[in-house]
Amino acid sequence: MKLEKLGEQLIVRLEGELDHHYATRVREAVDAAVLVGDIRKIIFDFTEVGFMDSSGIGAIMGRYRLMRTVGGTVGAFGISPRVDKLIAMSGIKKIITIYTTEKEATRGIS
Amino acid sequence: MRFSNDMSIQFPNKSANEGFARVAAAAFVAQLDVTVEELSDVKTAVSEAVTNAIVHGYENMKGYITVACRIEGDLVEIKVSDSGHGIPDVEKARQPLYTSRPELERSGMGFTVMETFMDEVDVVSALGVGTTVIMKKRISEKD
Structure with missing residues (x-):
C-alpha cells in the first residue's frame, strides 16, 4: 500500500x-496519516485490488466515520466488477463517492 | 459416474491464513468446470467464514480452524469449523449489519455475504464448544 498526500487529500x-x-x-x-496530515478527503485507489x-x-x-468527525469525505476509484458486487450489496455507495477515474476523484468534487 | 472428491485443511487462527484458506478452497473447487465468478463467490464466502472464526470464534484465545471441502457431482460443500467460544444467538448473528464487535470495524455483513454468494448456509454452534458453518453451492452446467 502506498499513501500520497495531495493537499488535504490522501490517496x-x-x-x-x-x-x-x-x-x-x-x-x-490511514489513521496515522490523517492524524498528522490534516486530511479532509480520503481517496481509495482500488485499481490493484483483485479481491x-x-x-x-x-x-x-x-x-x-473518521472523516465525518472533521467534516471530510471519502471517495474511491478503480473498482472492478468483482469488487463492485460487494460494494453494491453493502450500501456504502450512500456514504462514499465512487469515481470512474483518479482525475475525477482528485479534482476536488465533494 | 459422478465425480466426487474431498479435502481438509487445518491451520491456526492467524489472520495471515485467511488468504491461504480461501485460495486453497477455490483451487480445490476449480477441479469442477467453474466460471471465474463462481470461483470468486466461493473465495469470498470462505474468507467470511474463516474471518468470523478468527475474530469471533477465537476472540482472545488460540486455536485451530478446519476447512473441509467436498465435491459430489456438481455440488460443492464447504465446512468451516472452530473449537472456540460459540455463538450465543445464531439468529441474531446472522442478521444483516449486526456485529458483536463494532469496535473492530466489523461491517456485520459476513453471513449476508455467505448467503448471497452460496446457495445454502447452515450454522451449528454450541457455547464453549465451537461453531461450524456449512455452505453449499451448486455449480452451474456449462455448454
Whole structure:
C-alpha cells in the first residue's frame, strides 16, 4: 500500500486482497496519516485490488466515520466488477463517492 | 459416474491464513468446470467464514480452524469449523449489519455475504464448544 498526500487529500493505493488481515494494516496506516496530515478527503485507489470481502467494507465505513468527525469525505476509484458486487450489496455507495477515474476523484468534487 | 472428491485443511487462527484458506478452497473447487465468478463467490464466502472464526470464534484465545471441502457431482460443500467460544444467538448473528464487535470495524455483513454468494448456509454452534458453518453451492452446467 502506498499513501500520497495531495493537499488535504490522501490517496490510498491499495494492493492485493482487501481482507481482514490487510484491512487492519490499512486502518492503522490511514489513521496515522490523517492524524498528522490534516486530511479532509480520503481517496481509495482500488485499481490493484483483485479481491475484497466484508472486512474491506468495514474498513471503508470506519474511515468514513473518521472523516465525518472533521467534516471530510471519502471517495474511491478503480473498482472492478468483482469488487463492485460487494460494494453494491453493502450500501456504502450512500456514504462514499465512487469515481470512474483518479482525475475525477482528485479534482476536488465533494 | 459422478465425480466426487474431498479435502481438509487445518491451520491456526492467524489472520495471515485467511488468504491461504480461501485460495486453497477455490483451487480445490476449480477441479469442477467453474466460471471465474463462481470461483470468486466461493473465495469470498470462505474468507467470511474463516474471518468470523478468527475474530469471533477465537476472540482472545488460540486455536485451530478446519476447512473441509467436498465435491459430489456438481455440488460443492464447504465446512468451516472452530473449537472456540460459540455463538450465543445464531439468529441474531446472522442478521444483516449486526456485529458483536463494532469496535473492530466489523461491517456485520459476513453471513449476508455467505448467503448471497452460496446457495445454502447452515450454522451449528454450541457455547464453549465451537461453531461450524456449512455452505453449499451448486455449480452451474456449462455448454
